[in-house]
Amino acid sequence: MRELEAGQRVPASGYAVETTGLTKRFGDRTAVDRVDLRVPAGTAFGYLGPNGAGKTTLIRMLLGLTRADAGSMRLLGYPVPAQRAAALLRVGAMAEEPRFLDHLTGRENLRINAAAREPEAAGQIEAALERVGLRERAGERVARYSTGMRQRLGVARCLLADPHLLILDEPTNGLDPAGVVEFRAMIATLVAEGRTVMLSSHLLDEVEKICDSAAIVDRGRVVAQGPVSELSAEGSRSVVAQVSDPGRALRVLTGHPAARSVSEDGQRVRVALGAVTGDQARLAAADINRRLVEHDVDVWRLDLPAATLEERFLQVTHKMQEEVAA
């Protein structure tokens, strides 16, 4: 029973990618450790983790480039590797930095890749080049391309499949700021067309701006997963106070019941609150202000920065490191 009927972009399960207990070991090192991942179809999904966290290895397993040691996975509803060919028919993927045959032109490189796909793929070449802004330069040998142009050509290669699912590994590497903005817009358009985009990145800002949901991975394990807004909201908050006497402020606030840690930075004191709700953070900020004033410390400015994915990321990866150290 096929899970993806003709013309349909969303599998019956509602997930474009599903993995259960997916594991990959290289000798004694576990690169991917029992990963359970659910990528909702029709969304932009961020797979976020520091360098060496196992992001690329997971993608390589999904694409059948390397075998999994344990666990199961489904792409667009098809079990992989059992029905790998059917699964990858509508998957466009860029694993690691895009590589090409340098002696061929950009267009010829796409022709090579299209030959391995359906006959219709060859007809997508010009549209794909147009979409990534490379049509004018497609007749040049790839050896002359900049890193950014190679990145664009890699995305064009993904589009040949008329993909229902795009898997992109660090896709903005080498793009200039304008290119990054264009890329974000392109991802938004692709998602609006009903496609799923799975974006692997170590750039938190990129994921926060592009993705609807994300998973944070560290040392091969998924340590947090969900909508980006929820992940960010779960992040630790802090209060930053600009004061007349930072030394005294540090002494006053050390030991504050809401504070996980207090640090001094020039005229500013930062109080890390840990994982708290917005209301709790506001109450803590008010109490910090009151205590400083009561101890004759002038408060020139008090900030309660919005929770970010970065803080959540650092929180969960830090926790993971502590667990490993213990």
Add this chain to the structure above:
Amino acid sequence: MSTITINQAAGQARPRPGAVARRLAGAEFLKVRKRRGLVALTALLTVGAVVLAGGVLAILHAADPAKYGPAGGLGNLANAGFIVSSLGAVAAVLVGATMGAGDVQAGVFRDMVATGRSRLALFTARIPGGLALLWPLVTVAWATACTGSVLLAGSLSRPGVALMIEGGLWVLLAATVAYLMALGLASLAGSRSAIVGILLAWQFALTPLALGAAKLGVLREGLLTAGLDRMIPAGLLPGARPDPVSATMPIAVGVAVIAAWAVVPLVAGAWRTCTRDA
């Protein structure tokens, strides 16, 4: 989340294997024919070598007919057969090793695998892809040699059409086996330069030594050169310099030896292509 119908082809069965194989072979041919240096070298080692050898002989004959005989004739076609089979095999090794290891070394093999196409299909397409470059050049080289042997024969005996065809098939066989061997081994090793070096050293340094080592006895019949020499058309034997082992070899053994040298590396290369991390 929504379900959008954009492409009715989605999820349909893939096209017939024959059509896919043709497209993949065409892609492989595109890869190799655009390597200008390799194409030039292959042309030089095949057509160029024949033209050069024939040209030198023609000039010598024109300069001093008493000392140097005509550049054509049966004997010189036999010499050309030796040149085309030897240098054609070198060209075949260069092309085969490039086809076998090119994708892996360039890092594009993973992108081909990620299309969902079977690895065996990707490997198999390399066979016609490279031969599409090699066969025409070897054929043109032999045709040039045949033409020269007739037009420049002078007083010498001219080769017959049957011998020309047999000789052509033989030089194509020699080039094809060398190509398949290099393709398979390069796919196995994932390295072009190493396989080129090993095969050329084997073919031009170690094999002659082994063929001359009487102590190896009947084992020498297992060498590719012995098998190929057994297949040399009788009319070309004088110039083709066959090794002493092949003369006494049963023809069936020659066929089996050639098949083994072509098939075993190919199977090994296919196995590695199907199992390696892309």
